Amino acid sequence: MSVDTLKTVASTLVDYCRTGQEAKGLSELYALDATSTEAGPGPDGGDPLSNGVDAIRGKHAWWAENFEVHSITVDGPYLHGDKSFAVIFEIDATHTASGQRQAMKEVALYTLNDAGKIIAEAFFMSAG
């Protein structure tokens, strides 16, 4: 691992998020046993932890089925050391079932393993 690896992974992930290629990012950049942790439990008390890249794919699919995205802004990456980076997301989306439109801003924190793959992502939400 090196800072160059971190820069490459981080900027590639950001590029994929900007161009709607998140699925490619999951396949190329994530470890199979990567975890994803939401800021807190879901409205239904759901577990904030998704365990494994397939579970993260499931979360992406759920999102795509339930929300219409009007715009997304991806600010970053912001680097720390040689194994972590942060990205700031601003998303304007409508929950299709309820018709409720919401502007969300969140900080995502990514951690790489020794092989240079993303092993964890964690989301930070405004206290509201």
Added chain:
Amino acid sequence: MSVDTLKTVASTLVDYCRTGQEAKGLSELYALDATSTEAGPGPDGGDPLSNGVDAIRGKHAWWAENFEVHSITVDGPYLHGDKSFAVIFEIDATHTASGQRQAMKEVALYTLNDAGKIIAEAFFMSAG
């Protein structure tokens, strides 16, 4: 520890940073053995790690002596679980010795210990 404690500590820290009361934050909200880690080594190869709240005070003093701050924007807090939060800082400052003015944006990640004190802060910088 609870989410309420996290919310209180996080919003108090943000208020102090907005009103120039960082020193009060260090005294009230930080554990004595708190660490602070910069995004990377300094321009002189300096250790990114400051160990203990007194070392963090020293870093603040160094900053105050060497930079003139024109404006600071503090966006947050963004919460995750019950022990961590992030804050986005935008700082417009001039390095007084060189006269060089720079606009900096960084993400700061804070971690609380079981007693509800900040035990670690870590800074994430734009790849540049």
